[in-house]
Amino acid sequence: MNGLDKIRNFCIVAHVDHGKSTLADRFLLHTKTIEERVFRDQVLDAMDLEQERGITIKSHPVRMQYDADNGETYQFNLIDTPGHVDFSYEVSRSLAACEGAILLVDAAQGVQAQTMANVNLAINQGLEIIPVINKVDLPAANVPLCLEQFEEILAIPAEEVLKVSAKTGDGVKELLEAVIHRVPPPKPESKILQALVFDSIYDVYRGVVTYARVVNGTIKAGEQIRLFSTELDTEVKEVGFFSPTMKPVEQLNAGEVGYVITAIKTPSDINVGDTITHAQNPCKEALPGFQKISPMVFSGVYPIDTADYEALKANIAKLRLNDSAFVAQPESSVALGAGFRCGFLGLLHMDVVQERLSREYNMDLILTYPSVIYHVYLKNGKMQEIDNPLYMPDPSTIDHIEEPMIKAQIISPSTYMGNIMNLVLEKRGICLKTENVDKQHVLITARMPLHEIVIDFYDKLKTCTRGYGSMDYEPDGYQTAPTVKLEILVNGEPVDAFASICHADRAVARARMICERLKDAIPPQMFKVAIQGAIGGRIIAREDVRQLRKNVLAKCYGGDISRKRKLLDKQREGKKRMKEVGNVNIPQEAFVAVLRSNEE
């Protein structure tokens, strides 16, 4: 057991790919928390998907014993965090469990949008920041420029900045020492138990595992505890820490970070951000919790093969155990059958969820056009929140519609400033402010509709800055916008799966694109079949399905008919995978083709 002054709680924050997980690796090896023998790169990224994509999706706490130069042994509770904007809520929770944060900046990339965002989060939580330039081994490393950026845009003096290479291990020892000297030890203020729940996961074998930072008091197995917000009492089954696997201990003390397993079986019974206290002698007040995170992007998720519905349902339920930000409700579509309306934090989140869902049961999914939450003001004075085109009220009853806005921070080499300004305009945004990051980089603050971000802004930004631009954003209220429900009709019948909510000025282009894609994807038909885009019954785009002029086998004698029948059987099998709309069989590929995300 370490005394309070021998405990340091800190996390590593940075922009995507600046080397957080790799630095954590170095720490784990240096402190012999993990043996060389069982080590692999980014060892804390335990999920398959994290390993494959080389990104961190969930925060990972880990405890290390560090033998310092002064001869003392310290308990380090480190939390590795994700860098991507979609997962920034993970970062803010992790910060709440720490007194300090290592801020990494890639020496070749410099300060990026999420660097700024994370610094702001850390400062707001009153954390001690250890600024670090990583990847100094890279040939493209530009340490002086990074130092200039630290001073200019982050207001961090150059003298405070450490230089390391998480790859070679250079400077890592110094960094570990700096943690002792710069990060303050925890300072409990009372003996009454207060532990902050900063995450929880569902383990198939152990049930609900709660990640907690003990702020005051102690907690041990066998005790009756209370979840402050719900006043739910339960028994502690086990407490422990990650190192990096679960290691049970007798008790967790004030200032320590670890896990708590209780008798609670249902993940939703534990709210992240809640305070754990004792059932006897409870605390009077809760610790400051977290802002409730809510999904910003919605899409219908359907199995391509309707027979996969049950598997999808089971998978969604399982995924939700470990991802409270992901919401799902059953929904059904005439065209696609039974599925789910799902909510995500952003596009990467949506992508990750889709992949995890399809991976486990090896099923193909169709996702409908993503929507944000619109505020639809009716003529009768009422307001409805709409995130699904199916529920869009009749246009004649609508007074006006407001769409969610975001405030974006974009960092890029100054040369691309013109491109970015044009892009922001094209995406219906306005530039609020431009600042210098250093002599060569600018920080642009812009206000834009969230919907544009969800569609393709990020890809376009990467393209127009040759990959150098980075962006972070946060919600920024609502704004009136001419918004319409675009319907697609096949042979006069609307196909619900193709309906979408979009900006009025974009509707014609989008309608044309869908009609063209459908025209290519629907096989030739015997009769003239129109594909139309319509807003409130007004046709704004039209294509005709290619017409089949014949369908005949020239030669068919005795034995040919057996062959022919087998061929037709196969065709019929294929037809089962088609959806009939307005007497036209639409193959699954057509849905995939139309709903694939890129707009070109």
Add this chain to the structure above:
Amino acid sequence: MEGVQTAFSLKRRAPTALYVHVPFCNGKCDYCAFYSEGCDWDDELQDMYLDSVLAEMTRHGKSCETLDSVFVGGGTPTVLHDLAFQRLLQGIRERFDLSPQCEWTVECNPESLTEAKIDMMGEIGVTRASLGIQSFNQSCRKMLGRRGTLDGLEHKIRVLRHAGISHVNLDLIWNVPTQTLQMLEQDLNRALDFEPDHISAYALTVEEGTRLAERQIEADDDTFVEAWDLIEATLATRGLHRYEISNFATARGRCRHNDSIWHGAAYLGLGPAATSFDGVDRWTQPANLRQWIGGQDPEIDRIPPLDRAAEILAFGLRTVEGWNLVEFRNLTEVDPIQLRGQQLQKLQKAGLVELDKTTCKPTPQGLLFNDSIMIELI
């Protein structure tokens, strides 16, 4: 309906038609997927084939009714050496009971059709010769990889008629890549000049496993319908009318053999790759000469009786006349409306099938969309 399903059965019938497959050719044409040995044969192998096919005839001859039609096809029957050719025709004559009006067709490739063979055919009683022309146009023939020449064709046809073989069919292939409508019209007129009473005009099908497929040739369907109409109109000027998707004839020139097969007749097929049908099951001999000689079992196509009845119904709709409802009921003991009423009505509404109290037949559009009819019915 389920009750009908279990109670219903079709009657097995004795064959009234005979097909004999001759599996030899002088090289393979690029489009052809029919089973035949292109060059891997000699007189000895032909003799072995004959021994086997004659033995088969002996075995099955008795179980046949009096035959209304015989069709000797291939492959290329005329590449058999003279004695083998003679044995084949003679064998049929001796082992089967042919009705007095029996139609007897032999498929002939012009270049191997010698006067000697014509004489044999005439003497033994062949009534009909089907000549593989494909095209008169050199560039089309080249595109098709069609072997042989058409030298002396006019003379050969004259000799055929002289030998008493009064029915002559010419096979043409159209919708050949690079073939224009004008080229097609020339082919049709050249064929008509020989005054055949029958023309088969097949749209080119690029079959899997053929050299054409290997060459990645694709049929271009841009002018398909125009060509379809052109053929019908051009042949009609000389009295040849469409009676099946790809077949045209004078009133008395129709191929009774094929017409009966499209209308559900039972037939016996002998030789490798030959198919037989007894009204209930269909079976096909191995498409391999050595395996067939070795006595390998045929592949049987067996489906529930009602499905078979539906298939017979659909098959008949390849012909312009389609079905006389009474005729269909006599054959299968089930009423077409009872069998596929809903589907037929749908097809009628779609303009593909004409349905009244006595008949069920394809519309002109229905012929062009026979596959759509098939999908609905079988």
